[in-house]
Amino acid sequence: MSITQTETVPIVTTATARERLQGWLPRLVLAPSFAAVLLFVYGFILFTFYLSFTNSKILPNFTFVGLQNYEKLFAAPNWWTALSNLAIFGGLYIVICTIVGLGLAILLDQKIRGEGLLRPIYLYPMALSFIVTGTAWKWFLDPGIGVETIVRSWGFETFTFDWIKNNDMAIYTVVIAAVWQSSGFVMAMFLAGLRGIDNEILKAAQIDGASNFQLYRRIVIPLLKPAFLSAFVVLAHLAIKSYDLVVALTNGGPGRATELPATFMYSYTFTRNQMGIGASSAVIMLVMIASVIVPYIYAEVKGGQSNGR
Amino acid sequence: MAVSSPDTAVRTGRVTRALIYALLIVFAVYYLLPFYVMVVNSFKPLDEIRGGAMLALPKLFTVEPWLTAWNSAQIGVSPTGLSPYFINSILMVVPAVALSTVFGAINGYVLTKWRFPGHDIVFGMMLLACFIPFQIVLIPMARILGLVGLAGSTPGLVMVHVVYGIGFTTLFFRNYYEAFPTELVKAAQIDGASFWQIFFRILLPSSGPIIVVTVIWQFTNVWNDFLFGASFGDFDSMPMTVALNNLVSSSTGVKEYNVHFAGAIMAALPTLVVYIVSGRYFVRGLMAGAVKG
Known part of the structure; x- marks a missing residue:
């Protein structure tokens, strides 16, 4: 009796061990990804947040200085330039992309022959790198060889278009290139929304x-509210993150005329060796994005649940 | 995105339709223009571009810029091309x-x-x-x-x-x-x-x-x-x-x-x-x- 017991006990434990392993396997499989996200996203956010309260210069350093970096940040004229540029750029980018995207979607929705050809043409810039877009527009808008020279060669000798070299106007060239890149994508979002509208209502x-005008104004556009919201969230978060395009198009210049928070953060952290201030500017960027994204995701998740998902 | 199954109830007249097509084509040109500029100018000798003919097709067609970009252009400190x-x-x-x-x-x-x-x-x-x-x-x-x-x-x-x-x-x-x-x-x-x-x-x-x-x-x-x-x-x-x-x-x-x-x-x-x-x-x-x- 005692012998059989000693024989069965280990078998039972291995069986439960295996079962237990099976039960834990899904969590074990997910664990590396989740650990990576915890460390590399949330851990790093905390680390940067902490650095923003230290006097880190060229290297991280853990001397606590309270809110000094934030005070210096908001005393820096460059940061205010970056913020006001972001307001101009972000505002125009969102509004123009929405108008162009909605307009194109409504026009394309009129049983257009050749829609299959036009749609990909409107959308392809989204597949390109911002560096490519920046390079193309940089030279196309350059007064020495681009639009200005072309129009002059048509006989309009005094035509001037030097925005990209002009301190006051350069930020608008960033808008032109960014709208070119993203408006087709907004068109696709609105077109998907339009195709989801029940024709019986119309x-x-x-x-x-x-x-027709009343139809769109009173019925179609109100029904597109979810598409407007998605477009806004996507465009706003792209605007706040904008970095590559400015680097390629104007490199923040002329002077600091097209500085944005992302270029400010990079130059303060890596070239000016003001890591504490750089970290505080990154924290502000995170707060800006979170204030757009978090309510949106929260509403999406809540809305999904109330729909019985 | 939905495959085109548009049965829009909106009816449009002939003039409006012509206008719609015109607008759609103008925008197609806007989206294609920068890429067109990149392609035609990548096959031109440099002085043709400087002469202000950015929109023109190459007069002298050359693949030299492509070879330079790939093999020998200066990137940072070394002339390695891309x-x-x-x-x-x-x-x-x-x-x-x-x-x-x-x-x-x-x-x-x-x-x-x-x-x-x-x-x-x-x-x-x-x-x-x-x-x-x-x-x-x-x-x-x-x-x-x-x-x-x-x-x-x-x-x-x-x-x-x-x-x-x-x-x-x-x-x-x-x-x-x-x-x-x-x-x-x-x-x-x-x-x-x-x-x-x-x-x-x-x-x-x-x-x-x-x-x-x-x-x-x-x-x-x-x-x-x-x-x-x-x-x-x-x-x-x-x-x-x-x-x-x-x-x-x-x-x-x-x-x-x-x-x-x-x-x-x-x-x-x-x-x-x-x-x-x-x-x-x-x-x-x-x-x-x-x-x-």
């Missing part, structure tokens, strides 16, 4: 005598 | 895309078919990670890469792209597997199929479309990345985007616009080819990344 409104 | 950096980009993109896709598939599988208490919190945290401005992780990442000896190397860049790509790949697979019938998984479990058997025999065979979407999304993002490449790459690992920017923004010597345009097309070509070959999946990825659920 037909009913038409029977009631609504004009 | 070819070594093109190869760097490929060496970085292939493992980064493969690894992040594999992780995304497994995570999506666990998060939908093997739920555990707190699975939604785990997913929420991974989802939020997709949207952070990467400036917030640059400083600690530079430190860690230095500490583990991966600073300035291609494996280091691969690791960075995998880590920050997992959020999106998990999102894609999770949403796809969410719609996959759980009954099939339950039935297989009753038949004694293991965790991995269910994944490889049941889910993976029907994951074709989402794998394509994820691979295209990751390929485009990693290939087009500039910030990580500029921050963590050095001369042996610098990706194509960073090398192109060095070429174009170098302030020394004559500005060889034709070479810059040829280089820009080289940097654009891989993602452009992917887009042309599989545009439908590309758009699906964009939409899935933008509109959760």
